[in-house]
Structure formats: C-alpha cells, structure tokens
Amino acid sequence: MPTTQASRIALIGSPNSGKSLLFNRLTGLNQKVANFPGITVNIASGQSLDNKAVQYLDFPGVYSLQAISGEEKVAVEAFTSALQDNLLDAVVCVVDITRLEKGLIFALQVLETCHRHNIPVLIAANMLDVLDQHGMQFDCSGLSKALRVSVLPLSAKTGAGLEQVSQSLADATVPPEKFQSDIIASDDSVNHLHAQELAEKYGPKGDLLINTQTQLDSFFLHSWLGGLSFLAIMYLLFQSIFTWAAPAMDGVEASIQWLASVVLPLVPAGVASDFVSDALFGGLGAFLVFVPQIFVLTMVVGMLEDSGYLARAAVICHKPLRFFGLTGKSFIPMLSGVACAIPGIYAARTVESTRKRWLTYLAIPLMPCSARLPVYSLIIAAFIPAQKAMGGLIGWQGLAMFGIYLFGILCALLVTAVVSRSNAELRTDLPFVLEMPPYRLPSWRPLIINAWNRSKHFVTKAGKVIFAVTLVIWVLGYFPNYGASLGDSWLGTMGQWIEPIFAPFGLDWRYGVAILSSFLAREVFVGTLGTMFGIEGAEENFTSLAQQIQDSGLPLGAGAALLVFFAIALQCVSTLAVLQRETGSWRLPVQLFISYSIFAYTAALLVFHLVELLV
Amino acid sequence: MTLWDLTQGASAKVSRFKSSIESGYRTRLSELGFHPGEQIACVLSPSMGAPKLYRVNNTVYSLDDSIASLIEVA
Numbered sequence: 297m298p299t300t301q302a303s304r305i306a307l308i309g310s311p312n313s314g315k316s317l318l319f320n321r322l323t324g325l326n327q328k329v330a331n332f333p334g335i336t337v338n339i340a341s342g343q344s345l346d347n348k349a350v351q352y353l354d355f356p357g358v359y360s361l362q363a364i365s366g367e368e369k370v371a372v373e374a375f376t377s378a379l380q381d382n383l384l385d386a387v388v389c390v391v392d393i394t395r396l397e398k399g400l401i402f403a404l405q406v407l408e409t410c411h412r413h414n415i416p417v418l419i420a421a422n423m424l425d426v427l428d429q430h431g432m433q434f435d436c437s438g439l440s441k442a443l444r445v446s447v448l449p450l451s452a453k454t455g456a457g458l459e460q461v462s463q464s465l466a467d468a469t470v471p472p473e474k475f476q477s478d479i480i481a482s483d484d485s486v487n488h489l490h491a492q493e494l495a496e497k498y499g500p501k502g503d504l505l506i507n508t509q510t511q512l513d514s515f516f517l518h519s520w521l522g523g524l525s526f527l528a529i530m531y532l533l534f535q536s537i538f539t540w541a542a543p544a545m546d547g548v549e550a551s552i553q554w555l556a557s558v559v560l561p562l563v564p565a566g567v568a569s570d571f572v573s574d575a576l577f578g579g580l581g582a583f584l585v586f587v588p589q590i591f592v593l594t595m596v597v598g599m600l601e602d603s604g605y606l607a608r609a610a611v612i613c614h615k616p617l618r619f620f621g622l623t624g625k626s627f628i629p630m631l632s633g634v635a636c637a638i639p640g641i642y643a644a645r646t647v648e649s650t651r652k653r654w655l656t657y658l659a660i661p662l663m664p665c666s667a668r669l670p671v672y673s674l675i676i677a678a679f680i681p682a683q684k685a686m687g688g689l690i691g692w693q694g695l696a697m698f699g700i701y702l703f704g705i706l707c708a709l710l711v712t713a714v715v716s717r718s719n720a721e722l723r724t725d726l727p728f729v730l731e732m733p734p735y736r737l738p739s740w741r742p743l744i745i746n747a748w749n750r751s752k753h754f755v756t757k758a759g760k761v762i763f764a765v766t767l768v769i770w771v772l773g774y775f776p777n778y779g780a781s782l783g784d785s786w787l788g789t790m791g792q793w794i795e796p797i798f799a800p801f802g803l804d805w806r807y808g809v810a811i812l813s814s815f816l817a818r819e820v821f822v823g824t825l826g827t828m829f830g831i832e833g834a835e836e837n838f839t840s841l842a843q844q845i846q847d848s849g850l851p852l853g854a855g856a857a858l859l860v861f862f863a864i865a866l867q868c869v870s871t872l873a874v875l876q877r878e879t880g881s882w883r884l885p886v887q888l889f890i891s892y893s894i895f896a897y898t899a900a901l902l903v904f905h906l907v908e909l910l911v
Numbered sequence: 912m913t914l915w916d917l918t919q920g921a922s923a924k925v926s927r928f929k930s931s932i933e934s935g936y937r938t939r940l941s942e943l944g945f946h947p948g949e950q951i952a953c954v955l956s957p958s959m960g961a962p963k964l965y966r967v968n969n970t971v972y973s974l975d976d977s978i979a980s981l982i983e984v985a
Contacts, residue, residue, distance in 0.1 A: 517957045729940070
C-alpha cells in the first residue's frame with residue numbers, strides 16, 4: 297500500500313484490545329482511552345505523527361462483525377460502508393496477543409471482509425509488553441505465514457514496535473483469495489476452530505492471567521468487603537465532586553465577578569449595562585461555575601474506568617438495578633447525576649446497549665442534583681424546625697433533606713421500572729456479559745485531556761442553548777419597565793397568568809414567577825424568590841428569606857408540594873441541551889420535559905392535599 | 912447442569928447451548944470463547960445472585976444468571 301500520498305487507515309479491534317491507545321500513540325491526539333469495554337462511541341480521526349499524509353480512523357471496538365446490538369450495528373455498518381465506498385486504503389486489525397484465540401476469531405472475519413473489498417490488512421499484535429513481563433513469546437512469522445498477511449508485534453503501552461507501523465503498512469497486502477478457502481468458513485463453529493488451532497500453534501504458551509487480578513476481584517467483589525470498598529469509593533467520588541471542585545468553583549465565580557467589575561464600568565449605563573451585568577455575567581456565570589465539577593467528575597470517573605474498577609462496580613450493582621429495568625452499567629451515570637445531570641448524561645455513553653442507555657437517560661434527571669440543593673435548603677429551613685432528636689444525633693432538617701434525596705432516587709427507579717415493564721422491547725435486551733479488564737494504574741495525561749475536552753464540549757455546545765434561553769428569560773424579566781420591578785415585567789405578568797396553575801397547591805404568583813425563572817437553572821428559584829420578597833443576596837442568606845416565606849403564611853402542604861415539584865420537574869436548560877446533543881434529536885428532551893412536568897405537578901398536588909389532610 | 916450452577920473454583924466443559932438461546936447470543940458467546948468443548952472455570956461467585964466471574968483462556972467475563980443458565984456444561 298503506498299503511504300507517500302494521502303491515505304486513510306482504519307483501526308479496528310475488540311474492546312480492550314488496546315486499539316484506542318494505539319490510535320493515541322500513532323496520532324498523538326489522545327482520544328479517550330478507557331479500561332472499560334465499549335467506550336469508543338464515535339469514530340475519531342487523526343493525522344499520523346510521522347506522516348501528515350496518513351490519516352488514522354479509530355472505529356468503535358466490537359467483538360464481532362456480526363452485530364447483536366444497535367450500537368454494534370452502527371459501528372459495523374460504519375466500517376463496512378467505509379470499505380464499500382472505497383474510503384479506506386488499509387485496515388489495521390488490533391489483536392490482543394495475550395488473548396489470541398478471541399482476537400483471531402474477530403481478525404478472521406476482518407480478513408474475509410477486507411478480501412472481498414480488496415483492501416490491504418495489517419494485524420497489529422498488541423500487548424507485547426505483557427508477554428515480555430511473563431518472559432513469553434509467540435511465533436509471529438508462523439502466524440503471518442498462516443494468515444498470509446503481515447503481523448506486527450507491538451506494545452501500544454510502551455511504544456515498542458510502533459516505529460515499524462509505517463513500513464509494515466507500506467508492505468501490507470490484500471488477504472489472498474486462496475486463504476479464504478483454506479481457513480475462512482462461513483460457519484461460525486469452523487471459524488473459531490481455526491482460531492483455536494492457530495492460537496494453539498502460534499500463540500504464547502502458558503498462563504497469562506495475572507493472579508493479582510483474581511485476588512483483587514475476590515476482595516472487590518467479596519460479600520461484605522466488596523460492599524464496604526464500594527461505599528468507600530463512592531464516598532470518595534462524592535467528596536471529589538463537592539470538596540475538590542469547590543475551590544475551583546469559587547475561583548470561577550470570583551473570576552467572573554472580577555471580570556464584571558472590570559468590564560461593567562466600560563459599558564454605558566442603561567439597557568446595555570443591565571444586560572451585561574445580569575444576562576451575560578449573571579446568567580452565563582451561573583452555568584460556567586459548574587465546569588470545574590464536570591472536569592473533576594470526568595477525571596474521577598475516568599480514573600475508575602482506567603483502573604478497571606468500574607467494570608466491578610457494574611457487577612455489584614447489576615442485580616439490584618436489573619429489577620428496575622436498568623443494568624449494572626447504569627450505576628455510574630446515575631451516581632454522577634447526583635452531582636449534576638450533565639456529566640451523568642455524558643457518562644451514560646458507557647452503557648453500550650441503546651435501550652438501557654435510553655432508560656438511564658430517563659433516570660438521570662430525577663437524581664437529586666446539586667442545583668436542587670439550594671431550593672431544598674430554603675424550603676426545609678422555612679418549614680422544618682432546626683431541632684435535634686435522640687440526644688442531638690438526628691436533626692429534623694437533615695432527616696428531611698435525606699428524605700427528599702431518597703424520594704428523587706426512588707422516583708428515578710420507579711420511572712425506569714414502570715417504563716421498562718410497559719415495553720417488551722425494553723425488557724428483552726442484551727444479556728449481561730461483561731469482560732473484566734485487568735486492574736491497572738490510570739494514565740494521567742489522557743485522563744486530563746479527556747476531562748478538558750468534556751468540559752470544553754459542555755461550554756461550547758450546551759453553552760449556546762443556555763445563552764439563548766438566558767437571553768429570553770432576561771428580556772422577559774427586564775422589559776417593559778427596564779428592570780425596575782420584576783413583578784411588573786413580562787415575566788411577572790406571565791407569573792400572574794400562570795397563578796391559577798400553581799394555586800391548587802397553595803402557591804401565589806410570586807412562586808409562579810420563581811418557578812418560571814427556575815427553568816433556566818433550578819437554583820435561580822432562590823434568587824428570584826429573594827427578588828420577589830425584596831431581599832438582595834438571597835442565595836447566601838437563607839434565614840431571612842425562609843422567615844419571609846413563613847411570614848407570608850405559606851401552608852406546610854404547599855412547602856411539601858414545592859419540594860416534590862422540584863424533585864421531579866426537569867427545569868434545567870443545560871440538561872435538555874446535553875440530552876439533545878447526546879441523542880441527536882430534540883425528541884427525548886421534549887418528551888421528558890413534558891412528561892416530568894405533568895408527573896411533578898400531579899405528585900405535588902397529591903402531596904399538598906395529603907399533608908393538608910393530615911396536619 | 913448449567914454454567915450458572917458451577918460453584919466457585921469449579922470448572923467444566925461447555926456441552927451445548929439450550930435451545931431457547933437466541934442465535935445472535937449463541938454466536939457471540941462462541942466468539943468470546945464459550946463454545947462447546949471449551950473448558951470454563953468459575954473464578955468468583957459473589958453472594959446474593961450477583962453476576963459470576965468465568966475464566967475462558969486468559970479472559971475473565973462476568974455473566975448473569977439470565978445468560979449463564981442457558982449454557983449447559985458437563
């Protein structure tokens with residue numbers, strides 16, 4: 297294959313074959329590399345580091361060219377249509393040499409397909425470093441002769457053998473036709489018998505499975521030790537989201553305030569100044585403050601993926617989640633959703649089953665995210681006395697907070713349980729077969745670059761939609777009286793129009809306006825309510841606002857209804873925008889927004905009447 | 912006896928797939944190494960019905976009861 301002119305080379309291989317790491321090595325692009333099967337969702341491309349004319353394409357990892365899931369089908373079709381349309385000049389089939397038989401079953405399928413399309417193939421025999429560690433070897437030339445294509449031993453981890461990739465590609469040949477009749481057979485059982493025979497003849501001899509993997513699995517999946525370590529790891533994950541990200545979040549906030557103090561004096565007073573201050577710095581500032589949280593969470597989840605632990609967490613959670621129509625792989629996305637739905641939705645990419653991923657998307661917005669926290673704190677402070685019981689061990693306010701968090705999680709599980717049972721297609725899905733990757737120390741550079749890319753994606757893609765909605769809410773709240781009084785603005789008027797909607801659970805128009813504005817972001821509710829009650833800085837000063845709410849004579853039932861409404865309703869433009877980006881359509885976000893609004897409203901109404909009846 | 916019945920530390924050879932298994936899953940399991948004649952070891956059987964860990968060649972897979980009980984071993 298000539299590599300002097302522009303050429304496109306596909307990398308294809310099974311999950312965990314080290315394909316993405318090889319791609320990163322060859323291109324220096326640092327596409328996401330994760331130690332969790334099926335992480336590559338999109339086809340990444342990058343120029344070869346040693347020849348700018350060569351472009352590598354990283355196709356999603358698949359176990360077979362005979363797809364059994366929707367996700368695999370997409371990946372396989374992308375590969376075969378690229379072959380059919382003559383978009384590829386060569387194919388590098390990455391095989392894990394330590395698991396040769398499994399790799400060869402797939403490689404034989406690739407060779408057969410590439411023969412039909414007259415495309416040269418190079419077999420990259422990866423994980424040479426593991427063989428070296430065990431002092432083992434494999435018969436590379438024998439395997440190459442048997443397969444009748446070039447086989448290049450290399451290590452994507454250490455970089456050994458990579459310098460020969462260009463030359464090997466230049467020498468790569470189309471798998472010959474004779475080969476097809478010799479070894480390839482359409483019958484799968486014959487195909488794997490050949491793979492077995494080749495692996496036995498040319499593969500490494502001996503036990504390669506690292507004993508420490510079994511020992512660590514015995515610990516991490518132990519009845520109670522496994523459960524304890526799971527809780528400890530999840531505790532650390534939460535600490536990372538709330539504690540480690542906090543200084544950076546404060547930093548972002550302070551930077552925005554500083555920038556506002558520099559820019560605002562330069563802007564002429566009036567509409568322009570108010571716009572820059574409230575919509576630009578206020579609105580966008582509220583959204584940018586979440587970027588450090590997304591960065592830290594992506595880093596920590598990435599570390600768990602890379603270390604191999606995520607696959608074990610999926611095993612632990614599989615049985616309980618299956619009852620609710622989900623899979624063990626839904627756990628991390630849902631857990632991430634407790635911090636913020638946005639990284640949770642991104643994390644759902646690891647759920648390779650399209651249906652289970654769809655169900656996970658239903659659950660994430662109901663998880664009690666951190667933006668709900670200020671709302672919960674305010675309402676609880678207004679209604680629940682700050683008293684403690686059992687000798688100060690239990691605080692009623694804390695108990696109420698725990699209760700509303702639990703309520704959100706139960707709602708999420710209830711929704712997925714009901715939806716999955718209502719649809720036979722959602723019930724019958726891929727069985728749980730998960731490869732347990734070896735434990736390893738995470739590589740920091742790809743993790744940091746991935747977290748950076750994820751944060752950038754959030755700012756650039758979701759940011760556009762968030763800004764558009766911020767603009768609309770700001771215009772509605774500012775005009776026609778130029779920000780003199782929110783109550784008299786168009787938003788205020790709309791709040792009064794919709795008063796009859798919220799009146800059945802005891803809320804007046806001011807709460808209506810606050811709920812409307814909270815569609816921008818839930819925490820805006822507190823600030824808006826503060827404005828409505830004439831309190832500046834309500835976000836930092838709950839006590840006076842809580843007192844005002846108490847004094848306004850809001851019934852307890854209305855407070856409980858507000859809590860339930862906020863626990864369920866999908867008032868978050870950023871979540872809707874990211875859902876649209878991830879699913880490629882507005883259908884699911886719109887469906888979720890409408891159905892959760894109805895669900896929230898009905899549940900709030902029920903709770904209001906129930907509480908009023910009991911109290 | 913099915914793969915799911917295999918206790919921790921025990922190993923057996925795959926004899927056949929139950930007829931109720933979908934052909935797509937059967938092919939995939941074969942591709943992963945779970946094909947008739949192959950020796951499979953149950954390396955870990957966590958409590959409370961969690962998916963079990965099975966070793967095939969140098970790879971460990973976690974299978975839940977819904978799929979492991981469709982593979983007959985002897």
